[in-house]
Amino acid sequence: MKKLAMYVFIDALGWEIYERYGFLKEMALNERKLRTTFGFSSAADPSILSGRYPDEHTHWSCFVHDPQNSPFRGMQILAKLPGFIFDRWRVRHNISKLIKRIHSYTGYFELYTVPFQYLPYFDYLEKKDYFIPGGIMATDTIFDWCVDHDIPYYCSNWRHNEEQILHENKQVISEANAEFVYVYLPKLDSVMHNNGPYSDATKAKLNDLETKITDLYRFAQKLYNEVSLYVISDHGMAPVTGSYDIKSVVDRLGFDFGKDYVAFYDSTMARFWWKDTRVKAAVLDTLNSLDCGYVVSTEELKRLRVWFPDPKYGDSYFLMNEGLLLNPSFMGLKVIPGMHGYHPDAPNSYSIMLSNREIPADIQSITDIRKTMESELAK
Numbered sequence: 124m125k126k127l128a129m130y131v132f133i134d135a136l137g138w139e140i141y142e143r144y145g146f147l148k149e150m151a152l153n154e155r156k157l158r159t160t161f162g163f164s165s166a167a168d169p170s171i172l173s174g175r176y177p178d179e180h181t182h183w184s185c186f187v188h189d190p191q192n193s194p195f196r197g198m199q200i201l202a203k204l205p206g207f208i209f210d211r212w213r214v215r216h217n218i219s220k221l222i223k224r225i226h227s228y229t230g231y232f233e234l235y236t237v238p239f240q241y242l243p244y245f246d247y248l249e250k251k252d253y254f255i256p257g258g259i260m261a262t263d264t265i266f267d268w269c270v271d272h273d274i275p276y277y278c279s280n281w282r283h284n285e286e287q288i289l290h291e292n293k294q295v296i297s298e299a300n301a302e303f304v305y306v307y308l309p310k311l312d313s314v315m316h317n318n319g320p321y322s323d324a325t326k327a328k329l330n331d332l333e334t335k336i337t338d339l340y341r342f343a344q345k346l347y348n349e350v351s352l353y354v355i356s357d358h359g360m361a362p363v364t365g366s367y368d369i370k371s372v373v374d375r376l377g378f379d380f381g382k383d384y385v386a387f388y389d390s391t392m393a394r395f396w397w398k399d400t401r402v403k404a405a406v407l408d409t410l411n412s413l414d415c416g417y418v419v420s421t422e423e424l425k426r427l428r429v430w431f432p433d434p435k436y437g438d439s440y441f442l443m444n445e446g447l448l449l450n451p452s453f454m455g456l457k458v459i460p461g462m463h464g465y466h467p468d469a470p471n472s473y474s475i476m477l478s479n480r481e482i483p484a485d486i487q488s489i490t491d492i493r494k495t496m497e498s499e500l501a502k
């Protein structure tokens with residue numbers, strides 16, 4: 124009796140998009156709206172694989188304030204060179220590749236648009252690839268669990284493109300040896316970032332994914348007696364309705380970046396580390412007067428399970444309202460039509476689980492996905 128648990132991960136396939144356009148409806152799969160974790164994919168993906176919240180698995184944002192361990196020390200000199208050379212995306216991407224090679228990082232690494240003069244204040248979190256066993260230091264992942272339980276599995280190579288990934292999964296399934304495959308499909312996320320979640324491009328991409336997933340599932344059915352299909356995602360995607368230049372608001376207060384405070388401007392939130400309590404009070408006062416977002420309290424950070432005793436991710440967080448972007452930010456210099464990273468309870472933040480199996484009532488959050496994996500594989 125050969126059984127396969129096939130988990131198809133679709134980056135950013137949110138509940139709202141599913142409600143609007145439908146997905147794999149012909150297969151009449153069971154459906155569940157799942158709550159995501161606060162933050163970006165760098166927090167949500169480890170939450171799925173570990174079945175734990177960020178305050179337990181310790182992965183949250185990619186850039187952390189840690190000048191002592193910064194791999195970018197000395198890079199501020201690049202800021203003195205003409206910006207038209209170094210600020211181009213391709214050039215920054217090549218510098219990212221070089222840093223990655225020098226430091227032997229195996230995880231996803233990108234410099235985005237973090238200004239060179241600020242880079243030495245930060246360290247980069249994802250040095251190791253957490254899709255391979257031992258990738259998360261603080262806890263195990265489902266892949267560690269498979270190794271411990273001698274379960275043959277296959278996890279897609281996220282460095283490859285979607286076509287390659289599907290081909291490689293088919294290859295693995297054709298051998299009918301793996302009991303668990305993690306099919307990683309990243310493309311919908313970029314389609315929605317660039318076109319907006321409610322767009323013809325999204326609809327076309329969903330049709331394309333439906334065909335490909337149905338094909339892979341039917342193929343697996345020929346080789347296995349039983350195939351459990353789960354379609355999962357990390358978070359949704361909100362349509363962008365406007366932007367606000369938080370960095371200029373803070374800059375205008377005239378404090379010294381590095382001496383008075385340090386800030387990291389993500390696409391949907393600004394994080395601050397304070398060197399001076401008067402500066403903290405002045406900046407927070409100003410931020411509290413804005414209506415584009417709010418300063419998240421410590422109590423709420425704890426409730427959202429993203430509070431850490433070591434403030435490497437930030438002392439204070441300013442979160443934008445759903446649909447608003449920080450622009451410019453350290454993650455990009457233009458306003459794009461779709462974004463995620465808002466409050467987990469914002470309507471477009473919710474993620475999804477679809478399955479040809481019953482989904483137990485206690486599966487409510489992306490941190491519960493792992494429970495379904497373990498129970499599938501324990502049978």
Ligand SMILES: [Zn+2]
Nearest residue numbers: 135312316463
């Ligand atoms: Zn994304």
